Amino acid sequence: MPVLAVSPFHDSPRVLYAKNPLFEVICQLRFPPLLRIDSEVPAKFQDRIRHRFPLFSDEDPQLLAELPLEVSRLVKARLLARTTVPKTWRFQSENESMSVNLSREFIAISTASYVRWEEFRDQIDYILSALQEEYSPSYITRLGLRYQNLIRPPRLGLTGAPWSDLLSPQIAAEYSSSELAPVVLDVDHRVLIDLTPHGKVNLRHGTVLTQDDEPPEAAYLIDNDFFAEEKVGVTDVLDRLNVFNREAGRLFRWCITKRLHEAMEPTPVP
Secondary structure, three states: OOOOOOOOOOOOOEEEEEOOOOEEEEEEEEEEOOOHHHHOOOHHHHHHHHOOOOOOEOOOOOOOOOOOOOOHHHHHHHHHHHHHOEEEEEEEOOOOEEEEEEOOEHHHEEEEOHHHHHHHHHHHHHHHHHHHHOOOOOOOEEEEEEHHHHHHHHHHHHOOHHHEEEEEEEEHHHHOOOOOOHHHOOOOEEEEOOOOOOOEEEEEEEEOOOOOOOOOEEEEEEEEEEEEEEOOOHHHHHHHHHHHHHHHHHHHHHOOOOHHHHHOOOOEOO
16 A cells, blocks of 8 residues: 655554544545536446445536526526526435545445445445446546534543643644643634645634534544645555545544543554
């Protein structure tokens, strides 16, 4: 498996967390426009993937707001035709935990029930093979792999623990100051990191309020968006994603302390 010559993050053994902080993982592949995806229902593509993704819907393009009644039907139709965005076709697993979104310019695979890389990579390979067989994109223009983690201390038995005990010093920043930490109301950081020759990662981290709790509780978002904006052969996609996955594990461990790591109950990956 290809690796970075020198990773900016320290090496760490792979683990699976019993209390997994991931709430969504997304892989998106962009390619030169394939107009057939816009012009016809992707019935053959659905046939290739429906055993894993049986649910289907199409998302209507976003159009202009309602035009005045005095605009003629012909003018209105022409304006709407010029302002539509590409149609997106959506396929989902039976339990709706995994989705595939297809448009003329990209395909995206997302999951809200990520367990380990090998399982998700298998789904990507399955979808990529169906895309290649049905539409044969010439190459990929941008590929991305995004891991969104949400640290919720009460669910980890860490109620009341200061963020400085859970986040590494390079991430804790403002929380590292005992004088400043009690009066910090919100934190939002974005860092773009070069991973030459494989791409970049956009690291966003900061405080958020959960929406599924009453009252909402404070949580910490660690959002790692790995991407490469260059021409990549379809057969090289999985190798590049393997690199991103390995760096994602290292980056996440770089962001957290041993206390938080152990609270999530890690087990080594065989």
